[in-house]
Amino acid sequence: MLKTLAALANAIRRESLAAIYAAGSGHPGGSLSSADLLAYLWVKELRWHSGNPGDFERDRFVLSKGHACPALYAAVAEVGLIPHRMLLTLRKLGSPLQGHPHVLDTPWVETSTGSLGQGFSAAIGMALGLRYKGSPARVYVMLGDGELQEGEVWEGAMCAGHYKLDNLCGIVDYNKMQSDDLNENIMGLEPLRAKWEAFRWHVIEINGHDFEEMSAAFAEARRTKEKPTIIIAHTVKGKGVSFMEGSPLWHGSVKLRDEELVQALRDLGTPEDEIVRYLDGTI
Amino acid sequence: MVQSDKKVTTDKTNKSGPALIGTSGDSLREAFGKVLVNLAERYPNFVVFDADIAGGTGTHHFRKAYPERFFQFGIAEQNMMAVAGGFASTGVVPFVTTFAVFCLRALEQARLSIAYPRRNVKIVASHPGLDVGPDGASAQALEDIAAYRAIPGMVVVSPADPLEVEQATEAILNYEGPVYMRTGRSPARRIVGPDYRFELGKGRIVHEGSDVTIVVCGVEVARALDAAQQLAQEGISARVVNMSTIKPIDTELLVRCAKEIGCFVTAEDHNIYGGLGSAVAEALAQTNPCPIEFVGVRDVFGESGEPDELAEKYELTGPSIAAAAKRVMERKRRG
Numbered sequence: 001m002l003k004t005l006a007a008l009a010n011a012i013r014r015e016s017l018a019a020i021y022a023a024g025s026g027h028p029g030g031s032l033s034s035a036d037l038l039a040y041l042w043v044k045e046l047r048w049h050s051g052n053p054g055d056f057e058r059d060r061f062v063l064s065k066g067h068a069c070p071a072l073y074a075a076v077a078e079v080g081l082i083p084h085r086m087l088l089t090l091r092k093l094g095s096p097l098q099g100h101p102h103v104l105d106t107p108w109v110e111t112s113t114g115s116l117g118q119g120f121s122a123a124i125g126m127a128l129g130l131r132y133k134g135s136p137a138r139v140y141v142m143l144g145d146g147e148l149q150e151g152e153v154w155e156g157a158m159c160a161g162h163y164k165l166d167n168l169c170g171i172v173d174y175n176k177m178q179s180d181d182l183n184e185n186i187m188g189l190e191p192l193r194a195k196w197e198a199f200r201w202h203v204i205e206i207n208g209h210d211f212e213e214m215s216a217a218f219a220e221a222r223r224t225k226e227k228p229t230i231i232i233a234h235t236v237k238g239k240g241v242s243f244m245e246g247s248p249l250w251h252g253s254v255k256l257r258d259e260e261l262v263q264a265l266r267d268l269g270t271p272e273d274e275i276v277r278y279l280d281g282t283i
Numbered sequence: 284m285v286q287s288d289k290k291v292t293t294d295k296t297n298k299s300g301p302a303l304i305g306t307s308g309d310s311l312r313e314a315f316g317k318v319l320v321n322l323a324e325r326y327p328n329f330v331v332f333d334a335d336i337a338g339g340t341g342t343h344h345f346r347k348a349y350p351e352r353f354f355q356f357g358i359a360e361q362n363m364m365a366v367a368g369g370f371a372s373t374g375v376v377p378f379v380t381t382f383a384v385f386c387l388r389a390l391e392q393a394r395l396s397i398a399y400p401r402r403n404v405k406i407v408a409s410h411p412g413l414d415v416g417p418d419g420a421s422a423q424a425l426e427d428i429a430a431y432r433a434i435p436g437m438v439v440v441s442p443a444d445p446l447e448v449e450q451a452t453e454a455i456l457n458y459e460g461p462v463y464m465r466t467g468r469s470p471a472r473r474i475v476g477p478d479y480r481f482e483l484g485k486g487r488i489v490h491e492g493s494d495v496t497i498v499v500c501g502v503e504v505a506r507a508l509d510a511a512q513q514l515a516q517e518g519i520s521a522r523v524v525n526m527s528t529i530k531p532i533d534t535e536l537l538v539r540c541a542k543e544i545g546c547f548v549t550a551e552d553h554n555i556y557g558g559l560g561s562a563v564a565e566a567l568a569q570t571n572p573c574p575i576e577f578v579g580v581r582d583v584f585g586e587s588g589e590p591d592e593l594a595e596k597y598e599l600t601g602p603s604i605a606a607a608a609k610r611v612m613e614r615k616r617r618g
Contacts, residue, residue, distance in 0.1 A: 056374075103372075103400045111369055112399045115391060118365045122396050125369025128354070132330070133373055152392075155362035162357075 005211045008078055009039035010268055013240050015077065015087055016070035017264050018278045021256040023091035026099070029244060029251040030144060031071035033175040033208070033235040038075040040214045041140060051081070053107040057137050060110045060126050064119030065144030065173060066100040067253075073097050076108050088281055116144065117152030120170070124160050127168040138222075142171045146178030149187045154199065160228040161200030169221045170201075170230040173208065175237035177248045196230045208233030241267045311467035312409040314445035316341025318452045319378065320348045326456055329376040332367055334360050340380040340409040341466070364389035367404045368396030376403050376456065383408035383424035383465060390430050397461050398434045405455050406431075411441075411465045412552030413585045413593040414502050420584040429557025431463040432530045438483070439530040441465040441559075443504035444474040447527060450481035458483055465501060469590045472505045474525070486533040492522035495608045496540040496547050500526050500559050503550040503578070506594070509601030514608055521608055529559050534566045541571035546615040548607045550578035552599060574614040576607035
């Protein structure tokens with residue numbers, strides 16, 4: 001039975017943290033802020049029905065903020081496209097789950113990311129190429145807010161606007177926080193909506209933890225013609241975990257201690273017997 | 284905000300404008316642009332990417348002939364490079380074209396979005412080296428071969444004359460994987476005859492000799508032939524190898540030359556660090572070590588001037604190669 005979206009997003013959060021815990025490093029903050037969006041995308045929005053990652057007509061999803069890949073891997077596992085047990089190999093030698101997504105190693109990863117801005121451009125290339133080949137497939141690309149400081153993003157934004165790529169939908173995981181501090185204290189992004197509009201994009205702002213708003217926004221993006229759409233999703237960094245919420249300390253690659261994983265899993269409503277199994281890696 | 288609905292279009296080809304500087308029917312970039320047009324029918328599966336510099340890279344010929352296969356990215360090379368990686372994932376081969384210096388600018392995009400995923404993208408760079416001339420050091424890429432050679436899996440090619448550019452362009456199109464190819468700005472001399480066959484990964488002996496081997500690429504091939512002629516008058520027999528594929532380098536041919544002759548000069552319009560000379564030295568050091576002299580730009584930036592003047596000043600000409608040949612023969616003689 002398919003879990004509800006909320007339950008699925010919760011599972012993505014638990015599994016992301018368990019994978020980061022097992023790896024001994026990884027970025028929890030942005031994985032947690034994007035979990036609801038990833039749940040919605042993989043369950044409701046992306047068309048991958050053939051189940052074949054080589055199907056030319058599949059929708060493409062690019063995680064341009066590649067550091068949030070624990071959440072992507074967990075989402076893809078949750079919908080049954082990669083085995084769950086693979087998640088605990090994250091960042092380990094020989095694992096198909098690299099510390100940042102790599103297209104040659106992981107099914108459903110469409111391009112290699114981890115250097116901010118590049119996944120966005122590659123997604124634009126996919127959208128342009130799919131249109132050139134007459135394919136109806138759509139391309140979705142998730143960007144971080146700190147990522148928007150890369151000049152390449154605005155080169156790409158100008159390009160997608162110029163080419164009127166209505167088969168492209170961007171999502172900004174706007175958790176307002178980056179590696180060292182708030183965006184606003186590092187390099188301010190506002191007015192963000194006006195920036196995207198100025199680059200000829202259709203802009204929709206939503207609460208990135210509200211599935212009904214996501215549903216309306218993605219439907220609107222599909223209906224929008226002659227323009228690419230950007231969904232600015234307002235999110236909370238570290239969402240769902242009390243001590244991570246709103247703290248940039250948990251953005252970067254961190255080692256999760258036992259007690260931190262336990263507390264995080266409790267915050268996510270995990271039953272105590274399962275917490276034990278998350279700790280010893282038997283889940 | 285006022286926006287005009289009127290679309291302004293220009294077609295430079297139908298207008299008389301200022302005379303274009305430095306273009307020549309015989310430059311490598313022109314040869315590249317024209318061969319793309321010739322290959323287009325037989326290879327319907329490639330497209331051409333440009334960053335507002337088609338008149339400089341030669342791709343304006345393709346733009347005119349196949350506008351629907353020509354994509355403009357504006358002056359935004361980093362985006363263009365990574366877009367090419369994504370575009371290639373749909374099974375179409377992009378030729379990404381710009382100046383060599385801007386390929387340096389987009390180096391990390393070539394690394395992560397093209398080479399790491401092994402995308403079938405052909406990066407073709409015009410205006411390499413001091414051959415750029417009057418635009419000066421900002422545009423004279425002396426580091427591109429070194430930089431692209433260091434990217435895992437990247438094939439690096441630098442053809443010497445228009446015919447070789449034509450053959451190399453088709454060869455890299457038939458090769459599945461990422462390639463970096465240098466063309467050139469200045470008029471280029473014909474070097475190879477009509478029976479020449481470029482083969483990816485193979486060097487070619489373009490002048491036979493037995494006293495010294497001169498290994499060269501790009502514009503330096505013509506200058507090495509000048510050197511061979513000068514050396515012949517002095518009773519020295521120089522073999523000239525056109526090493527148009529720099530990576531993977533033709534170790535087999537280098538070993539053969541090492542065994543038959545035993546001393547080398549390399550010459551390139553590039554920094555002496557990291558380019559062709561380094562590639563030759565790496566190959567020989569592991570197989571048949573022997574004396575090598577390196578002709579190239581000696582770790583300095585260039586400046587404005589005509590290509591021939593710059594070649595003279597930075598010692599890339601035939602006489603400089605000939606002098607290096609004599610030095611290396613002397614080193615070999617002294618053991």
